[in-house]
Amino acid sequence: MQSTPQDSGLEALVRGVLDGDRLSGARLMRLVDDRREGHEQALDALFQHTGRAHVIGLAGSPGCGKSTLADGLIELFRGRGRSVGVVAVDPSSSITGGALLGDRVRMQRHAADDGVFIRSVATRGAVGGLSSSTQDIARIMDAMGRDVVIIETVGVGQDEVEIASVVHTVAVVLSPDTGDAIQIMKAGIIEIGDLFVVNKADRQGADRVAKELALFFQLQSIEHPPAVVETVATSGTGLEALGDALEAHHEHEKPGEQRDRLRAEIKRRIAERAIQRLEHELAEAVETSLDSIEAGRTTPYATVRKLYETFAGGQS
Ligand SMILES: Nc1nc2c(ncn2[C@@H]2O[C@H](COP(=O)(O)OP(=O)(O)OP(=O)(O)O)[C@@H](O)[C@H]2O)c(=O)[nH]1
Ligand SMILES: [Mg+2]
Structure with a gap:
């Protein structure tokens, strides 16, 4: 070794x-x-x-303002004397992919600042899995001595970055026009948020979304409910409070959380490898089996038993 x-x-x-x-x-x-x-x-x-940087994830629906917030947070943390890294997960396959150019132009104003390092991870290019590539990039920034690493990622679904196993603090970003808090709760996003940002607070409905969230946590009798921060990313309103909430969350991290993340990371990386191997090595066998199934000679169940045996038992 x-x-x-x-x-x-x-x-x-x-x-x-x-x-x-x-x-x-x-x-x-x-x-x-x-x-x-x-x-x-x-x-x-x-x-x-690694392990010194505070790694922050911004997750939320397309267009809710994650890039604008990241840009504002760069300025905020620089003002607090911290160096910053940003990893933007390229939504190359999403409909709003074109927005990336805008992101780059906006964040470009930090290009001359040595304390800022911005890098995107292309969805397409992530051969070994998007979450793992993103995590690797964030770790390199951490090793480079960045104090804060911000990961901007679209959505929180299974196909996206499994943000909770990659970052210390997950900030779920909502905006009044991405539906109300109830919708968000249904989508299961609530579980992954360490804190909630209601962005576009200059628009109608933001206060209502923030109140609904706060009420939801109150009704759940959660002992330490996640912070709900309202922001106007375009003007910088609420960013100080957001910065404080992000830092407070990191300071109060429970000891077991690091271990939980590592456990999830190891399982994810093994699963990614297994899937890659499956796709490469078993592709032909799967096709052959399909012929046999269609010809009535075998079943999907028997095929899985046989191929799994080959796959799992055949490890060197
Ligand atoms: N009114 C208002 N508009 C905002 C605010 N924050 C962002 N926007 C606008 O919303 C649009 C989308 O913002 P982005 O920061 O690109 O959103 P995003 O979440 O990064 O979008 P994707 O990366 O495509 O998922 C832009 O036109 C922003 O100028 C805000 O607080 N108020
Ligand atoms: Mg963006």
């Missing part, structure tokens, strides 16, 4: 990342994007130097 990269190029890359060198960081992120040889050794070597 090697925990240090043998290749001197990789070694230099890891050193560069640990020195906070942006070019090294960007190069390693490209290796990670392409799942290129050596990227995992580099991540191995970096791991013990």
Whole structure:
């Protein structure tokens, strides 16, 4: 077992990342994007130097204002003397994908600031799974010495980044026009939020959504209900309060949470590998079985038993 990269190029890359060198960081992120040889050794070597950054997830429906909030938070945290990394998950397959250009233009104003590092992860390019690539990029930023890492991700569904296993603090962003709080509760988003942001508070209905959320937590008799913060991301209103709430959540993290995240990460990464292997190695066998099933020679159940045996039992 090697925990240090043998290749001197990789070694230099890891050193560069640990020195906070942006070019090294960007190069390693490209290796990670392409799942290129050596990227995992580099991540191995970096791991013990991570865990210092406060990793924040902004999750919410398309257009609710996540990028605008991220942009505002960059400014806020810079003002508090922190260096910031932003990972934007490219919604390359979503309808609002075009908005990304706007995000870049907006956040571009921080480009000259050495304390800000912005990087996107393409949905398409994430060969090993979107959550894992996103987590790897965030870890590299952490190893580079970023104090705060903000991950912007669309939605909270199963196909999206499993945000809770990747970040310390999940901020669920709502806006009055993405439906009322009841809808959100139905969607099961409520469970994953460590705090709730009702953005676009300049619009009608924001107060109502915030009140409904607060009432919901009250009725549930939750001992420490998550904070509900109203913001106007475009003007910066409420951002101080949001920054405070994010920091307060991190300061009061329970000891078991880190372990929970690691457990979820390991299971997720193993599942991702298994699926990849399944797709590569069993594809042909599955096709052959389909012929047999259609010809009435076997059943899906027998096929699964047989192929699972080959798959799980055939591990080296
Ligand atoms: N009125 C109002 N508009 C806002 C506010 N915050 C963001 N917007 C606008 O809402 C639109 C979408 O904002 P984005 O920050 O791109 O939203 P997003 O959640 O990142 O969107 P996706 O990345 O496409 O999911 C933009 O036109 C913003 O200017 C706000 O507080 N009030
Ligand atoms: Mg966005």
